[in-house]
Amino acid sequence: MRKRGFVIAIDGPSGAGKSTAGRALAERLGYTFVDTGAMYRALALKAVERGVPLDSEAGLAELTRDTKIELVSGGRTVFLDGRDVTALIRSRDVSVAASKISIHPSVRRDMVARQRELGREGGIVLDGRDIGTAVFPDAEVKFFLDADPVRRAERRHVEMSAAGSPTDRDEVERDLRARDQADSSRKDSPLIRAEDAIYLDTTVLIPAEVVEQMHAAIESKMAERA
Numbered sequence: 001m002r003k004r005g006f007v008i009a010i011d012g013p014s015g016a017g018k019s020t021a022g023r024a025l026a027e028r029l030g031y032t033f034v035d036t037g038a039m040y041r042a043l044a045l046k047a048v049e050r051g052v053p054l055d056s057e058a059g060l061a062e063l064t065r066d067t068k069i070e071l072v073s074g075g076r077t078v079f080l081d082g083r084d085v086t087a088l089i090r091s092r093d094v095s096v097a098a099s100k101i102s103i104h105p106s107v108r109r110d111m112v113a114r115q116r117e118l119g120r121e122g123g124i125v126l127d128g129r130d131i132g133t134a135v136f137p138d139a140e141v142k143f144f145l146d147a148d149p150v151r152r153a154e155r156r157h158v159e160m161s162a163a164g165s166p167t168d169r170d171e172v173e174r175d176l177r178a179r180d181q182a183d184s185s186r187k188d189s190p191l192i193r194a195e196d197a198i199y200l201d202t203t204v205l206i207p208a209e210v211v212e213q214m215h216a217a218i219e220s221k222m223a224e225r226a
Contacts, residue, residue: 002122005031008218009132010125012145013180013191014095015152017202018127021145021210023074026125028215034118035075036128036135037098039111041089042069042080044097054100061106069114090163092175099179105188108134112189130189132197141221142197143214151203152176 008031010022019035026033043060046052046067052059070079078086088094101107108130115135119126126135132142147155153173160167183191193199198217202210 002120004121004123005029006140006218006222007119007122007136007138008125008214009136009139009142009194009197010127010145010214011129011132011143011191011193011197012127013129013152013183014176015149015154015156016145016147017155017205017207017210018145019075020207021202021214022125022127023076024207024211025214025218026074028211029125029218030123032118032124033074034071034115034124034126036111036115036126036131038071038075038078038089039069039114040098040102040107041094042078042085043067043107043111044101045085045089045094046080047101048094048097054097057104057106060101060104061110064107064110087163087165090160091165092160092167092171095160095179096175099182103182103186103188108188129183129191132194133192134189137194140225141218142194143217144193144197144199145202145210146199147201147203149173149177149180 010018012018023033043064047054047060047063052063068081072079077084078089112135115126119136132139153169153176156176157169157172200210200213
């Protein structure tokens with residue numbers, strides 16, 4: 001086992017409940033939680049503010065190298081170059097921009113390197129779209145969370161409204177389905193379920209039920225390693 005414990009990978013599409021379950025699971029385990037999606041959102045916000053074209057891989061790669069992203073309090077607070085951008089990165093425009101910048105291999109390589117460094121010693125729960133396949137293919141426990149697209153859109157809509165970015169629910173669903181297509185079809189680190197990932201359909205599950213199932217699977221794996 002790594003110095004501080006397991007690496008727990010949680011992958012899946014937007015609105016499947018990854019962040020909610022991952023944060024609660026990390027608290028239960030006493031682990032660090034990393035919302036990798038927030039890292040891409042923060043970079044996307046900076047790109048939009050600086051006017052860097054979202055289709056310019058060279059420009060985005062340079063921007064990435066000069067960007068400091070900090071996740072504080074279990075990812076609840078996000079700092080971009082020392083500025084609190086927690087609320088700003090939850091807007092619809094930033095979500096769309098994050099989807100566009102995440103397809104660039106150089107951007108992903110930089111982010112993957114940062115994420116690997118964060119989890120090098122273990123004791124960490126990371127959620128994203130390529131954690132169990134690209135970032136930590138050797139993670140001790142992997143999960144893939146999914147849900148019906150309509151239900152995922154409802155959750156995302158509620159999340160955005162709570163963050164002060166009210167959006168039409170139908171628009172959210174269209175964006176979500178477009179993101180699904182982009183994530184699953186990109187050449188570099190596409191959204192796919194790792195062969196050894198535990199699949200959880202969260203359509204009708206409440207967060208506590210998801211966490212309970214995940215925790216049981218982790219305890220079983222820990223018992224095997226003991």
